[in-house]
Amino acid sequence: MSDIREFGESVGKRLLEGAGKVSARVQEERPLAADLLESDDAYLAVFDAPGVEMDDVQVRFEEGAVHVRLDRFRGLHEEFEMVFPGRGLTLEGSVDLPEGAAVDPEAAEATLTETGTLHVEIPKVRAGTGDQDTTDHDAQTHETDDAPAEPGETDDAE
Structure with a gap:
């Protein structure tokens, strides 16, 4: 009877791992x-x-869009065994800037707040000071302990 129970537990664990x-x-x-x-x-x-x-954040500007890639790692927890590995470790996203937006991607700055949000600020280019830059660029990255900026505010922490 214990062999059947062990088999059932083994199958259950494998199903949970697969679902995770x-x-x-x-x-x-x-x-x-x-x-x-x-x-x-x-x-x-x-x-x-x-x-x-x-250190696990990559930000780039490409063809009028901000692209990010986040690489996360699972920490080990003593006395615990992984049952359900449900969190993705590599997350990516992007957002398109408005068509025709004139920006300076080389002056862009990325900050990570302690609340777990990534802020990427891309300065606009003033009329007459240059053309829109559509080449690939990596944003400068900074960590901050400041709370996230409210809409319309900028995050000056460096």
């Missing part, structure tokens, strides 16, 4: 949601970035 892996894969395939805000001087893209460190 599917759940994680679905999360990884779904793009990160983003808000795009605009002020007189810049655009601000805000992404949810739960469980990441700034």
